[in-house]
Amino acid sequence: MPIVSRRSVLIAGLGGVAALAGAGAAYGLVEADVLPGRYRLAPYLGKCGEMPPLPKVAPGAVEQAEFRSPAGGTARVVLGYPAAVTKGLPVVVMLHGSDGDARTPFDTYGVQYHLADAVRRGAPPFAVAAIDDWADAEWRPSPVITRNLLPFLRDHGLSTTRIGLLGWSIGGRGALLLASAVGPGRVAAVAAASPALSEADVTALGRTLGGVPASLTCGRDDAFAPPTRDLLARLRAAHRADVTGGIHPGCHDAAFRRRMLPDQVVFLGRHLSRV
Template sequence: MPSVRPSRRTVLLAAPTFAAGAVGGALWARRSGDAAAGTAGSASGGDLPGATDDVGGGAPGGVAASTGDGTAVIPRGPAVVTRTTFRSAARGRDVSMAVVSPVTGADDLPVCLVLHGRGDDAPRGVALLGLDTALADAARAGVTPFVAVAVDGGETYWHPRASGDDPERMILSEVLPRLTDQGLRTTRLAAMGWSMGGYGALLLAQRHPDLVVAVAASSPAMWRASGASAAGAFDSAADFAAHEVLGKPPAPGVAYRIDCGQSDPFYAVSRQAADELSATERGFGPGGHDPTFWRSALPAQLAFVGRALAPAASPSPPPPASRPAAG
């Protein structure tokens, strides 16, 4: 079987699956100073309507996709995934980062950060959502391709803590430079997450609207008062007040989508946040605070993110100036 010819920065890898399960695909990674491990496997895949062989000289079964800067190939099956481990000075520990790409043969793709919930980490979060399969399916369905990047945030609720553990600084000063070195587009991002990570994605946009242009939050873990918050979510009442999302207006220039199940304990605050943030998209149907609901919301969230990260249409050139008739 002919292989997809990598772009000038791209290397295709193959290795065993994550122990967590459903993370798959042949993996592309670029040279950096971090230890990287590729993953391969099949979370679903199979033949898809409209798939064609040898698209653009790529692998059989691939389909063509426009990236805004040209055409890339979406292989059949799950998206390609790579896992990198690096020492985070901001968090004072080794952390994992999982990069999920639905295409091969493309550089300069936009990025959506994926912030996990409490008790998860980057590779488990990818597996929990079935993100490798969902992202590839979205790209094959016509969603503008982008790379999803999951990273370990511990149980910090994605904000600086009194202990010195600072996942926000890790994202800004350690994760984004690594992604830039890999040839990804990091000046205009989206963020998505569930539970603790849903709150973290909303908070990141609130604090950095110059960077984050869209947020898709599932069941964001938020409380109206410090005393009602989960144990360990904040260091103090002052820490809670400094990192509130509820009761705040939308960040300028940020598009919001919020999803929450009607049986979820965060349903009322999610509805409140959707109203306060003027969410342009929202999904409030049956479901609870669990992966089943988060996976059900994922296709619409990926489409929302793809629209937000799509390259702006080039303005039409002005018509030629009319010239006065001679005579």
């Protein structure tokens, strides 16, 4: 049986300590974004948080409808209301993420519950509307929103003189781009959670979005936190409209976005009431 010297044991022990120290240093670099991997590690480190429960309130009415699309087919729209009143309300158009559809705001985020709860607590009422396939091939807002969806909503008895916009992930980016393109004359307010922004988006929106009240939120452990923080700073520096939101604990997931939804519903209702 080979004899292990005290010196070799000491060297092995020091090697183990060095390995642990190296691992700790590497983790610190990941957390500081010097090394990649922070956002992939976050769920395993318990940084994302649980999906919050829905408000304990009777949800508003939800209905599904269709209209003729420019391509000649039909486009699905899902509408939500805060209570029995379904006519004459201002409306918020909601843009789903890349793996969602018109049902996602209702089935995943429970917007009908949050809307009913906000109105119960005294927020001004409004309707919400989501549409399938709102984006073009480059994930920019399609003309179908302004050319077809808004006239459909007006014919459905909703007020579309000035609208609100709400989006999640790539839909958050879409909501911000659409608000910028249409402008404050038509958009009363825009809200985006976890917006999938590029540096080019931030530069452009920082110049063009300043006149529209905006609520921007992103998880601290979300790869889109830096551009969201940058855009918030630019919009606040412009001093042209109400800007709220920030970077909060959480990840790029539905749990974070549902946590942000109550405040964003109140924000949108407040500005829509001034229409």
